[in-house]
Amino acid sequence: MRELDLIGAIQAALTDRGDRTVRWSGDDAAVVRARPLAVTSIDTVVDGVHFRLDTHDAADVGWKALATALSDLAAMGAAAGEAYVALVLPEGFEGALELVGGMEELAAATGVTIAGGDVVRGPALTVAVTVVGWADSEDELVGRDGAAPGDVVGVTGDLGGSEAGRLALERGERGPLVERHLRPAPRLEEARALAAAGTSAMIDVSDGLATDARHLADASGVQLRLSLDAVPCAPGVSPEQAAVGGDDYELLFAIAPDRRADAEAAAPVSWLGEVRAGGGLVLLDAGGRAVEGLAGFEH
């Protein structure tokens, strides 16, 4: 398909589901009616690095590229708005429309409009997605930096499923964990509900609980003390594995202890531990001893 034909076919595959879009596709830039605060993040996935076209359908790649970007908006408690997509397509790659179709499926599920894009040639399939979310005031948003000593620490859903799914996929298996790896769900609604419940800090678990808990602790200038036994595990996954597996896109958050019930009403939450003065992450075993070095998944 010629490039201009491809761009036309892509545009035809998209739906403008925003009531805020003034100029959509076909001009030099999109124009969108803003709300007071714009929340913006860019995320990139590359064939052979973040996914493998020999195990991922193009539609899965499109879904996942948008999902990882939207997860950053979720982590802020923002309402998802628009996505802007750059596609680098290798010679002979025929899956561009399928890729955009997978992305559009998630866009439809989350109320996002894919409002602009760019299609170029290059050596490896690469998808860069910029997502823009909106909020009316700073109170609606949550950073990584507000956790305070005395807060309790929770996480949504369960962990380790995506990495277990990735390994299953490598072995040629299918199933619910593989599906979770291929089509992760950004926790946009849960995040806004948690933010409204008063979370003091929040981050999406993209690099694994152990790593992202450290990011939150560092940004807030506090110590997180979490019990390994309390980590919610995906089926067949050990707590150690659940603590290091990435790409789950659940939400890790801190909140004042008297708001615990509000958080539980907002989303399915497991309580992992507490925030103290100090720095870094301390993972505790069942006996209350600090765990040094996590074993995790066999690679």
Added chain:
Amino acid sequence: MRELDLIGAIQAALTDRGDRTVRWSGDDAAVVRARPLAVTSIDTVVDGVHFRLDTHDAADVGWKALATALSDLAAMGAAAGEAYVALVLPEGFEGALELVGGMEELAAATGVTIAGGDVVRGPALTVAVTVVGWADSEDELVGRDGAAPGDVVGVTGDLGGSEAGRLALERGERGPLVERHLRPAPRLEEARALAAAGTSAMIDVSDGLATDARHLADASGVQLRLSLDAVPCAPGVSPEQAAVGGDDYELLFAIAPDRRADAEAAAPVSWLGEVRAGGGLVLLDAGGRAVEGLAGFEH
């Protein structure tokens, strides 16, 4: 340099020059105080396709990647605000900080804040830049689609210089045209002044005048009749070459004839012809005959 160190070094090389930035780097997403209309575009350049690292310094690549994206905001008449940058870095590439430095030079010159980014590994240096501009009302903005029969058609600056510079660069030469190819200037101020002067349609000349004039004609549903002899030429470039050379990032626009003087006061403008009912682009020679097939640059 390890990835986290590199990201830290990149953040340290950037300046927040917005008075609108609520959350800058270091969180899941940037937060910016919006104006009523957000104008957004994404643009991607890939080594070996849009530039060649054997002739382009990394700093030039960074400059150019931001310049091409900002040029789309200029074409809309928007005020440039923030940029979000995804870098795909090949193994062994050491120029990431230099690249960001070149981008930051242009950001400083245009008042733009590089407010977020993503750094990943991949097979070829790729830079995807999303730029966000702002406007207070739709009246401030100009699309491609407003040209009307009776309008006159103008262009800023001169054309063909970037392509001539690219060919000189291939021959190992340097000079002002090479500089123009390496570090194009997005016409942000000229564009806003032209929009304020009442342009009915505008586009940036990125693919060459002949191609972009057709885009404008198609979007507006009109015919553009332009005189080849009137095309402003970069030094040493013929009118045919100037009409097909890309990457100049000058502005092509239509405006009502009684606003001609306002346009001339807004920017250095050459008048190329007029808008008629009909479709497509007609290029006329000195005798008023339609030119069929442009010779252009020798490749």
